[in-house]
Amino acid sequence: MTDRPHTPTLDRVVTPTDMKSMSAAELCRLADEVRQETISAVSVTGGHLGAGLGVVELTVALHAVFDTPKDRIIWDVSHQCYPHKILTGRRDRIRTLRQRDGLSGFTKRSESPYDPFGAAHSSTSISAALGFAVARDLGGAPEHGLGDAIAVIGDGSMSAGMAYEAMNNAGHLKKRMIVILNDNEMSIAPPVGAMSSYLSRLYAGAPFQELKAAAKGAVSLLPEPFQLGAKRAKEMLKGMTVGGTLFEELGFSYLGPIDGHDMEQLLGVLRTVKDRATGPILIHAITKKGKGYAPAEAASDKGHGVSKFDMVTGEQKKAPSNAPSYTSVFSKALLDLAAKDDKICAVTAAMPDGTGLKQFMDRYASRCFDVGIAEQHAVTFSAGLAAGGMRPFCALYSTFLQRGYDQVVHDVAIQRLPVRFAIDRAGLVGADGATHAGAFDVGFLSNLPGFVVMAAADEAELTRMVVTAAQHDEGPIAFRFPRGEGVGVEIPEDAKPIEIGKGRMIREGKGVAILSFGTRLQEVEAACEALAARGITPTIADARFAKPLDREMILKLAADHEALITVEEGAIGGFGSHVAQLLADEGVFDHGLKYRSMVLPDTFIDQAGPRDMYSVAGLNSEHIEAKVLDVLGIADLGAARA
Structure with missing residues (x-):
């Protein structure tokens, strides 16, 4: 299927202003058409599919209720921003996504006034939204003025400490701002950790669902005659279910959970919040990643990152490979070593598939740790493992390792702990652009005393560097390798280590x-x-x-x-x-x-x-x-x- 979808309602929308007079029913039809347009566009370009499909109704509702670009919507990570781009004057270029001279796959300030803050790494949206809210109250006057600040953040991104640092500060400052927790129970990989379990408990138990949605809301936003009853219901539920919400303890009014695919519910909640909120408020919306497209819903990663695909079947059109990927070569080499050495363990930050650790995790579950989107913790956790006598491999993309640099310096390098850094996506990475380029790791690691820094020229060299790192117990060591397939050289079955410092x-x-x-x-x-x-x-x-x-x-x-x-x-x-x-x-x-x-x-x-x-x-x-x-x-x- 190459024809573009039939989109009569979407055809009426050039900018969000065109949505203001639409009824709820029309907005529902608009959402359906935006979903089809997103699927159609990504089938041509490849890109991040599942995240955007999960927020279609939310995107439509936000632009229908708020006055963008005066009101600022900050999409955390912004994997999910394609529907937003379609609705904000960029539909005519949507099939240039991630192409040279085309639209960015992420939000980008230089691309549109509707992208108030660029993103591609997680957990930054609440900090940025708070900055916009404070700038508004201090009289900041960018081109479009300053209205509401709305952060849309996923439950996976909420595993990063920066999100809580921002919420703690926002609760203290008490500025009017809105955080929408897009809870799809999945970031790139299935969510891990106590926060994921906490969110699950919040909406577990179907009989209480509707009552909790009302009672756990921001009581001060309700008409005065209803506030007393709501407070009583809220206290009752606190005793019966989870004992209160962490978000309220951080100073946020909490509203939810709500159905993130129910347009009428979304419109009602967002309009109420827009009209009556005075301080920081968190709206907890439950969504489904890949919503509305069966192949994405059925995929293990819910269609997170896809190449060009057939719209009918969802089958991806991947070019034939003549050689294994560097990531798979690293994965195999580490598996072979782990079979011989039970002290070898692996750590990743929400990227077991991307870093090649999924097979390691399947085979050696007790020695493989996905710590969630928390690179700082991943590095120091690896340092603790090393200090405790294990041989940890901390596998991160180069661009994500940047987020843990302070820990690399203080917790690893100064203590000369033998953490092995497997640095994937070294160099330029293509469609993900500047935000994901592995440009800086050689500079920021090789200036640290006692660090060993290697780069593989081909698959055979990478295999030898994995062996070298495993045997290096004298201090930290790193090896870098690019995205994509190797050059097709023969990989040694019994790879030998490389003498340190020898070309x-x-x-x-x-x-x-x-x-x-x-x-x-x-x-x-x-x-x-x-x-x-x-x-x-x-x-x-x-x-x-x-x-x-x-x-x-x-x-x-x-x-x-x-x-x-x-x-x-x-x-x-x-x-x-x-x-x-x-x-x-x-x-x-x-x-x-x-x-x-x-x-x-x-x-x-x-x-x-x-x-x-x-x-x-x-x-x-x-x-x-x-x-x-x-x-x-x-x-x-x-x-x-x-």
């Missing part, structure tokens, strides 16, 4: 030496093949380590060549900077060595295909070829090729 020579040449760190090695080799046709034969080396550097190899490369070029998939201040420091300290530059460092540019690179992103970064084979010619004084690449 490897790939090809002996002359004139120019290229020192690669990570999977740009394949681009380096491709560049050198092109250069060989012109009689230029650079030396190629794989550094393997950003820390400790292979001093002997690097100084020999510098001594034997007129120029040295480093290539890496990281930002300024990483591997190349450490090499430059070594060369400066050793006085190598005094002898005329030409040195160049190829790194990610000092800018955030927008979404595109990975190769296109690396083209923008200037790190593909043709750029490496050009850099060699430039350092040799051959400025005109076209003339050289001719």
Whole structure:
């Protein structure tokens, strides 16, 4: 099915203003059409499907009741923002989602005034909404003025400490703001922890459902004659069920649970809150991730992240793979080691599938821990495991490891605890864009005393680095690897560890030496093949380590060549900077060595295909070829090729 859905009601909506005169019945029809338009668009582009489908009715109701963009809706993480984009003047571009020069897959301030706050990591929405509320009361006057601040946050995101820090502060300040807890019992992975159990208890027991929805609401919002009865009902329920709500203890009026797919209920609650709320209020809405699309509802992840798919069957159109993914290679290597060493354990922060730990969790449940969206805790928990005699692997995406950096410094590095950091999604990641790029980990880890920092050039090297990390008990160690499939090299069955701080020579040449760190090695080799046709034969080396550097190899490369070029998939201040420091300290530059460092540019690179992103970064084979010619004084690449 390639035809777009029939959407007569949605066709009337260009901006949320067009929804103001619609009846509840019309808004229900609008929601159905927005759901179909979302499914249709994501079937073409791929992206985050289930989260958006779960909030369609809520999105419609919010825009129908509140006066956006004056009233600010802040979507936590914003995986769920596609329906919001459809309703806020971007429907004509919705099939460019996550494409080069297209709409972002997340909210983005530069894209629309209806996106008041950019997001892509979790648990930031309440802090931002409180900031908007305080700015409003202090007379802040952005372009559209300041009205209500509304944070929409999922139950998975509520597992992060930042959400509670914000609620605690909001309860203290008592500013009018609205938090909508979008409780779908699932973040990316099934929710874990006491908060998930607490939320489940809140709405367990069907006979009390309607009574609890009324009695646990914000009593002060009810007409005065009903307040006494509501207070009595509320106290009765406190004794009979869960003993009060954590949210009220934090200073929020609590309203719910309500059915997040019941348009009339949503409209009634939101209108009441808009008219009468005075301080912070939390609306607890129960929703279903993937709602209204059977393939998403049936999927284990509720269609969280999908590639292009057939709308009728839901079957995803994935390109055939010629090699295993780096993530699966890490997973297998760790499983093999865990079978031989019962001290090996694994920690992830709500990403068991994404980090390759799902199979580890299935096989070694007692040694695998999903701590929820709580990277700070994941790091310090891993430190405690290491201090207690275990060999923990803390598996996080590079971009998420940033959230636990203080703990990496204070709880791991200073104490020299042997935590093994498996850093997935290193380098540029494609459609998720700048927010998920693994650009900074080499810089922020390799400047820490006692840290070992490795980058795998291919699948075989990654397997050896997992073994190396498992056997390294002298302090913290990290290895990074990219998203996507490997290069197809043979993976050793009995991988041996790598000597700490030792690189490897790939090809002996002359004139120019290229020192690669990570999977740009394949681009380096491709560049050198092109250069060989012109009689230029650079030396190629794989550094393997950003820390400790292979001093002997690097100084020999510098001594034997007129120029040295480093290539890496990281930002300024990483591997190349450490090499430059070594060369400066050793006085190598005094002898005329030409040195160049190829790194990610000092800018955030927008979404595109990975190769296109690396083209923008200037790190593909043709750029490496050009850099060699430039350092040799051959400025005109076209003339050289001719």
